[in-house]
Amino acid sequence: MNAQRREHYLNVNYGVRSWLLTTDHKRIAWLYLVSVTFFFFVGGFFATLIRLELLTPQGDLVQAETYNKLFTMHGVTMVFFFLIPSIPAVLGNFLIPMMIGARDLAFPKLNLASWYIFIIGGLFTLAATAAGGVDTGWTFYTPYSSIYSNTHVALTVVGIFVTGFSSILTGLNFIVTIHKMRAPGLTWFRLPLFVWAHYATSIIFVLGTPVLAITLALVGLERIFGLGIFDPARGGDPVLFQHLFWFYSHPAVYIMILPSMGIVSELIACFSRKRIFGYAFVAFASLGIAIIGFLVWGHHMFVSGQSVHAGLVFSLLSFLVAIPSAIKVFNWTATLYKGSVSYDAPMLYSLGFIGVFTIGGLTGLFLATLGFDVHVTDTYFVVAHFHYIMVGGAVMGYLGGIHFWWPKMTGRLYPEILARLAALIVFLGFNLTFFPQFVLGFLGMPRRYHAYPPEFQVLNVMSSAGASILAVGYVLPLVYLIWSLRYGAVAGRNPWGARGLEWETDSPPPTHNFDTTPRVTESAYAYEKEPEEIYHFGATAHV
């Protein structure tokens, strides 16, 4: 067979320059994949030290100041250098042009520039880490971050500032691409929900990230020039910083979850062999989450000195933002009903996502309730809540997506039994790590402390044990996915029998994605039809 000699995007040319100077969105996706995986394990390293310290009630592994640096660097690395870029920059970059029948994104050179900007920002932050790190928490609250901390705040905020522009440009690229480059017949309501999810995410990228940039810049200026904007001793208000910071950082959490929800829609449809129930509702819910998500930031500030009136407004709006998320969960569940369900690894991650995201989301409602929040704010209850969404939700969705599209990206199948085992290990390890933290928080254990009262030890030990299991669950895919690049079975065009334009071209795809521009005559997830009835590739070639 000529399969080995067919030209595709991976073998069209070789050499470092062909990768570092590529403008092919698929290669750029790989550049990001390697980078974010690196940062994931850096962040995981800090998490490991945290969980080791918390095995015992005494602060006996590291000093308090060092512990402050550990949780700060864990947060900064995971949030800005893994969670925010991961799905959009890896799977979004790879798939969006393909899903809409285009040859590339609207601005391929800008796409490459986004990656370089990401790397430069990452290097600044790694430099700050190597030089001793930061101890302010990833939230950089003033005036500690702007005046009193003796750690490398300026260097770190420069790194995050720079990386933010990577996000902004990616979001810009996605919005223009989705608006202007859809294939003939591919109307908005025929788009895969993955695309809708990334469109909504891109709105947040574009409108939220700049506020983080200017806020961190002001903190940097304050540190360097001694300005005093956030210094209470000089008339400044630290709560202003918190407003500006959370205006971005709350929508940022929707940046982290929306793409994962997009993946789950694709996977649930494929592994139920059914159209997504209530497609339009899910599409609008994505937009709703993005927009309402901009209105709730004050729920991070209920006890910081914000007015009661503001607290009430933000609490009410935070209840509202749960509605579109709930709509999605209902619709995914309804899709499963009477579907032809199979339990391949991507589906295991998706099913796990639904359960775990529901818990995370519901506990978000607890936290949105003013009275309850006063009790559990800054405790492990909050830590558990956001890890349920970010690790249970975002990371599990990400892993499900990587597995699902791996054959398309590499032309290889991963080992299915091992993958299902890893998914189960992740699910079990995850819940053992984070569920005890809800209890700990409710019982009063504060976050960001390296020592705790002895009565909390049992739950902490459970959590750390869970973390070690979770670590195994993460290392396994790293190993077998790399293994599969060489030894995995060769994948065909569409090993899952899925619906979607990306499955109508070779695995791995040619550089220009499609030999001819397709025409689409049906909406997404038309599993009751054959692909030939949906996607029409005519005779005219486009180069």
Added chain:
Amino acid sequence: MKNGAHISVRAYAAVFAALLALTALTTGVAFVDLGGGLNNVAALAIAVVKAVLVILYFMHVRTSDRFTWIVVGAGFFWLLILVGGVMDDLLTRNWPGR
């Protein structure tokens, strides 16, 4: 039709003159006490009118498609959300509450 289609030099000149006049107006009005915080309103209102003129004419939005209008509107609307939320907090800090 191409976005940002032709706007005449006469229109540009008229906008230019209006912008200069509005600048003179806002500077002059600043020295007159309009009473009751109206000075702030006047300054902002004049600035908004100037900005709108620049956007519609110099930046060709007048002859652009609806998507352009939405992007322009979204940017300013989102800024209003930020300012609104922050000011709501500040201005209600002393409200009677629990």
Added chain:
Amino acid sequence: MSDVITVRAHQFDDLEQQHEASWIGMWIFLATEVMFFGGMFTGYAFYRAAYPQAFAAASNRLDVWLGAINTAVLISSSFTMALAVHGAETGRRKALIRFLLLTIVLGAVFLGIKFFEYHSKFEEHLVPGHSFQFEGLLARPAEIFFSFYFAMTGMHALHMVIGIGLLAVMVVKARRGRFSTGYFTPVELTGLYWHFVDIVWIFLFPLLYLVGRHL
């Protein structure tokens, strides 16, 4: 000028799609800039509402005439920029280049006046930090005013420097005949950027220079 061969980038199907994408891409970038400057406007609004007298007293220390002249200079540069784009649109290369150069000159004049103002403020000990001096009880919030003054006009000036750089690149490209009536998108987009920087100043002028002048 019409002999120029226009290159359609491979990902686009036709020139119109390419132009539309570039146009809206630039506008989306400008929306991000609205939010970027907007963060500082928000902080400014917050402290002005908190310290109205201090902000009025501090604002009165700025030279309103230099501010007004600079506003007129920048508005004029927007006019010349619009004329430059018009020149490109109608295929008049000499007019395009002339108006681009005029825009650069006006931008440089603005920056020159700004530099002079900064220098004066430095001499008057109104730069925030250790050397800041302001009489009376309003000193601390006045320092906050000047922090925002320097941060906002400084960020604006940085954007102007970048803008002048972009304009210079446009002059070079125009001289080399890279633009035609069918393709002048970079000039258009540079124009959008320049007008945006003008709009930021349109708000900065009254907010920084005209506070409490009637008192």
